[in-house]
Amino acid sequence: MQRTLVKDAHNSTEPRDSILLQGWVRTRRDSKTFSFVELNDGSCLKGMQIIVQNTLPDYEALMHKAGTGASISVGGKLVASQGAGQKWEVQADTFEIIGEADASYPLQKKGHTLEFLREIAHLRPRSNLFGAVFRVRSRLAYAIHQFFQERGYFYVHTPIITASDCEGAGEMFRVSTLDTDKPPRAEDGSVDFASDFFARQSFLTVSGQLEAETFACALSNVYTFGPTFRAENSNTSRHAAEFWMIEPESAFLDLFGNMDLAESFVKYLVADVREHCAADLEFFGKFVDKELNARLDFVLQRPFQRCSYTEAIEILEKSGRKWEHPVKWGDNMQSEHERFLAEEHFKCPVTVYDYPKTLKPFYMRVNDDGKTVRAMDVLVPGIGEIIGGSQREERLDVLRENMAAHGLAEKDYWWYLDLRKYGTVPHSGFGMGFERMLMFVTGVANIRDVIPFARTPGSADF
Amino acid sequence: MQRTLVKDAHNSTEPRDSILLQGWVRTRRDSKTFSFVELNDGSCLKGMQIIVQNTLPDYEALMHKAGTGASISVGGKLVASQGAGQKWEVQADTFEIIGEADASYPLQKKGHTLEFLREIAHLRPRSNLFGAVFRVRSRLAYAIHQFFQERGYFYVHTPIITASDCEGAGEMFRVSTLDTDKPPRAEDGSVDFASDFFARQSFLTVSGQLEAETFACALSNVYTFGPTFRAENSNTSRHAAEFWMIEPESAFLDLFGNMDLAESFVKYLVADVREHCAADLEFFGKFVDKELNARLDFVLQRPFQRCSYTEAIEILEKSGRKWEHPVKWGDNMQSEHERFLAEEHFKCPVTVYDYPKTLKPFYMRVNDDGKTVRAMDVLVPGIGEIIGGSQREERLDVLRENMAAHGLAEKDYWWYLDLRKYGTVPHSGFGMGFERMLMFVTGVANIRDVIPFARTPGSADF
Numbered sequence: 052m053q054r055t056l057v058k059d060a061h062n063s064t065e066p067r068d069s070i071l072l073q074g075w076v077r078t079r080r081d082s083k084t085f086s087f088v089e090l091n092d093g094s095c096l097k098g099m100q101i102i103v104q105n106t107l108p109d110y111e112a113l114m115h116k117a118g119t120g121a122s123i124s125v126g127g128k129l130v131a132s133q134g135a136g137q138k139w140e141v142q143a144d145t146f147e148i149i150g151e152a153d154a155s156y157p158l159q160k161k162g163h164t165l166e167f168l169r170e171i172a173h174l175r176p177r178s179n180l181f182g183a184v185f186r187v188r189s190r191l192a193y194a195i196h197q198f199f200q201e202r203g204y205f206y207v208h209t210p211i212i213t214a215s216d217c218e219g220a221g222e223m224f225r226v227s228t229l230d231t232d233k234p235p236r237a238e239d240g241s242v243d244f245a246s247d248f249f250a251r252q253s254f255l256t257v258s259g260q261l262e263a264e265t266f267a268c269a270l271s272n273v274y275t276f277g278p279t280f281r282a283e284n285s286n287t288s289r290h291a292a293e294f295w296m297i298e299p300e301s302a303f304l305d306l307f308g309n310m311d312l313a314e315s316f317v318k319y320l321v322a323d324v325r326e327h328c329a330a331d332l333e334f335f336g337k338f339v340d341k342e343l344n345a346r347l348d349f350v351l352q353r354p355f356q357r358c359s360y361t362e363a364i365e366i367l368e369k370s371g372r373k374w375e376h377p378v379k380w381g382d383n384m385q386s387e388h389e390r391f392l393a394e395e396h397f398k399c400p401v402t403v404y405d406y407p408k409t410l411k412p413f414y415m416r417v418n419d420d421g422k423t424v425r426a427m428d429v430l431v432p433g434i435g436e437i438i439g440g441s442q443r444e445e446r447l448d449v450l451r452e453n454m455a456a457h458g459l460a461e462k463d464y465w466w467y468l469d470l471r472k473y474g475t476v477p478h479s480g481f482g483m484g485f486e487r488m489l490m491f492v493t494g495v496a497n498i499r500d501v502i503p504f505a506r507t508p509g510s511a512d513f
Numbered sequence: 514m515q516r517t518l519v520k521d522a523h524n525s526t527e528p529r530d531s532i533l534l535q536g537w538v539r540t541r542r543d544s545k546t547f548s549f550v551e552l553n554d555g556s557c558l559k560g561m562q563i564i565v566q567n568t569l570p571d572y573e574a575l576m577h578k579a580g581t582g583a584s585i586s587v588g589g590k591l592v593a594s595q596g597a598g599q600k601w602e603v604q605a606d607t608f609e610i611i612g613e614a615d616a617s618y619p620l621q622k623k624g625h626t627l628e629f630l631r632e633i634a635h636l637r638p639r640s641n642l643f644g645a646v647f648r649v650r651s652r653l654a655y656a657i658h659q660f661f662q663e664r665g666y667f668y669v670h671t672p673i674i675t676a677s678d679c680e681g682a683g684e685m686f687r688v689s690t691l692d693t694d695k696p697p698r699a700e701d702g703s704v705d706f707a708s709d710f711f712a713r714q715s716f717l718t719v720s721g722q723l724e725a726e727t728f729a730c731a732l733s734n735v736y737t738f739g740p741t742f743r744a745e746n747s748n749t750s751r752h753a754a755e756f757w758m759i760e761p762e763s764a765f766l767d768l769f770g771n772m773d774l775a776e777s778f779v780k781y782l783v784a785d786v787r788e789h790c791a792a793d794l795e796f797f798g799k800f801v802d803k804e805l806n807a808r809l810d811f812v813l814q815r816p817f818q819r820c821s822y823t824e825a826i827e828i829l830e831k832s833g834r835k836w837e838h839p840v841k842w843g844d845n846m847q848s849e850h851e852r853f854l855a856e857e858h859f860k861c862p863v864t865v866y867d868y869p870k871t872l873k874p875f876y877m878r879v880n881d882d883g884k885t886v887r888a889m890d891v892l893v894p895g896i897g898e899i900i901g902g903s904q905r906e907e908r909l910d911v912l913r914e915n916m917a918a919h920g921l922a923e924k925d926y927w928w929y930l931d932l933r934k935y936g937t938v939p940h941s942g943f944g945m946g947f948e949r950m951l952m953f954v955t956g957v958a959n960i961r962d963v964i965p966f967a968r969t970p971g972s973a974d975f
Binding site for chain 2: 177224234282293508510
């Protein structure tokens with residue numbers, strides 16, 4: 052007999068004489084003549100209540116083994132439930148133990164700390180919280196593909212291993228097959244990277260943007276969605292060494308078109324997860340972040356405000372606030388400023404644009420004032436920056452000046468310059484940190500808790 | 514005015530008084546009173562024919578600049594085409610050069626070798642062949658997500674950086690932030706990996722399977738789709754150091770269920786690409802591989818045959834063939850054997866299962882004969898193996914024996930063993946190399962030509 056997933060059983064429109072469920076015991080309550088067993092198979096938050104009568108052969112022995120964490124296979128009838136809180140329950144005709152859970156099973160009792168659950172990252176998806184997080188993670192990833200594919204964007208796998216550094220800065224991981232203990236040496240005694248696997252120094256990518264630009268200049272509209280890496284030694288709740296990033300790049304699109312795309316994108320993702328992960332989001336709203344749903348509504352319902360960096364600085368200066376980090380024109384905004392703009396001043400998501408040239412990388416398009424560039428950051432309540440992007444410099448001569456000013460050698464970017472030499476076009480793009488968006492839609496506060504197996508300084512378990 | 518993509522213009526159901534197209538000049542033919550300009554924007558294979566009358570202001574100067582590779586913006590009318598081969602063409606009212614192409618533009622002439630085009634991987638997506646390849650790549654990736662999401666599978670991002678080695682073998686890339694020239698040393702003089710970023714030796718993953726198993730044992734049905742790495746020094750047309758892999762893992766599924774899933778998967782992908790990339794596939798059938806469409810039909814129309822490894826060896830032995838690599842029970846099959854089975858003996862895709870234990874990794878389920886394991890390979894005509902998978906060993910004691918026999922330390926796999934200790938379940942999965950599947954559906958023969966920027970020994974350009 053074919054297995055039915057618990058999610059599909061809950062969605063049944065009529066009783067069924069015969070159904071097969073397979074999953075893990077979450078809880079069991081025994082009464083005199085029967086037991087309630089909650090079977091969860093991870094297909095949805097809610098388990099299925101199984102009623103096992105004590106008339107079943109081997110009842111005592113079976114129930115003894117059917118502790119929390121045991122895997123079971125249950126045949127029976129799907130019937131309307133008398134109890135509150137569920138439409139259907141299953142009356143067991145057969146009840147098989149597939150695998151017992153050893154008495155040391157760490158998820159037997161509730162109320163473990165998130166820190167402890169990180170240490171058992173291989174088991175935590177069996178908990179309500181992490182089951183919900185990783186179902187939403189899967190759906191959000193799919194919604195990202197849907198959004199772009201429906202709009203004619205092509206998915207590009209930009210390389211993970213790279214010899215170039217998109218930002219001209221960035222702390223990178225080295226990728227190598229050289230013997231660490233005794234690396235080969237050149238005649239002058241330096242390490243001979245010419246004998247490394249790729250015949251040069253190579254690293255893990257920090258962004259696929261430059262490569263995505265080459266594809267946008269051929270296929271018009273493209274996006275990347277892949278892992279990116281930072282070898283920053285920062286142990287915060289918002290940083291991981293390995294995370295996933297989405298980077299659309301659009302030819303013939305200016306900064307304002309880019310803002311429109313970013314706004315549609317954020318709204319689409321929030322609406323999609325709302326629709327497809329309703330039960331999981333309800334759980335987060337109850338147990339993780341009571342303001343979650345109000346915050347998501349906030350994003351869905353209002354058009355994003357737009358304000359130039361110069362205006363934003365004026366607003367901050369005139370606010371009368373005491374800032375932990377005082378801010379003036381030319382400074383980077385800190386989280387406190389970004390959150391003030393979104394949460395208190397505009398009271399909605401806000402896109403800040405035209406940042407000082409000195410704060411931004413070489414590839415952003417220079418404005419006519421010569422002082423600012425066509426950069427944009429989308430700030431949302433509760434999180435701050437969720438998207439950063441720009442219109443790219445498409446003028447070959449200006450790009451060359453910018454590179455020189457940033458101390459970059461043209462020979463390292465010959466192919467990037469070629470895009471401006473052969474049929475250059477105005478084009479724009481942005482990057483969204485996937486985990487940051489996931490934290491935004493779930494309310495989960497630590498990035499370690501939205502990644503299956505997080506990589507952070509000192510930690511690469513599993 | 515809003516830009517229309519060429520793809521959407523071709524699909525128009527009626528003429529339009531006003532349309533804006535933006536893209537790159539592919540070809541231009543001049544007659545006495547007008548020019549034909551073919552505009553391609555990468556949204557589809559076929560460009561749009563633009564008719565520019567010589568009465569347009571600055572006609573001569575514009576046409577002088579509108580050489581192959583130049584970017585243009587054209588406003589005009591979409592009208593029924595008189596010419597053969599297209600339904601619509603555009604009569605230009607305005608014609609703007611956005612960016613000229615320098616005279617050195619390497620794609621001006623046709624007939625470049627694939628080798629040369631690899632050297633200009635940043636420009637080759639502007640050619641017919643590579644535009645088609647990367648559109649199909651994008652669609653195939655999306656179809657993979659659709660297939661699994663429609664079936665209730667959750668997408669899991671297994672880690673890229675790992676301290677463990679799935680196969681117990683595999684040549685891996687080291688990931689490190691240690692100073693290559695002067696690494697820190699422990700007291701005994703060895704490299705002190707405790708001071709590396711992750712406080713241990715770490716590598717790029719060769720498979721996400723073991724981590725995916727932990728999620729299947731919580732969410733039931735999961736899949737991965739991400740980059741994987743091999744530091745093998747093999748310069749063949751089928752190997753790359755960085756490639757993408759799909760790995761579904763299903764709880765409560767045995768080897769035969771796994772075969773069913775693999776068969777549906779391959780057929781779904783072929784049918785999807787057929788439907789959504791018809792023009793690109795027609796191009797491949799004409800210019801890349803004349804037998805492509807027959808081969809794809811072959812896969813779609815017939816049920817896959819199944820045959821045990823033992824039967825397969827008998828077939829090969831009785832075939833009367835002279836093999837380059839003679840084969841007997843206990844040997845790995847070579848490409849010539851796999852292709853003989855699929856192309857000549859069964860004349861359809863074939864799933865070979867129950868391989869000798871000695872040929873396979875520690876995690877495969879041992880059969881009652883003690884000699885074979887529940888492994889399977891799906892072989893397709895023209896390619897050979899396209900999928901490899903197995904039912905996993907769910908019995909704790911047998912798994913421990915297998916690990917000991919493979920010389921693996923239990924302490925390195927404590928979390929993997931935990932899955933068998935706490936509610937173990939029969940489960941199965943497989944891996945498909947994304948690029949191999951892409952080569953199968955496009956007929957492109959070299960893996961370097963289906964990856965945006967390929968990473969191979971000695972090569973990590975762009």
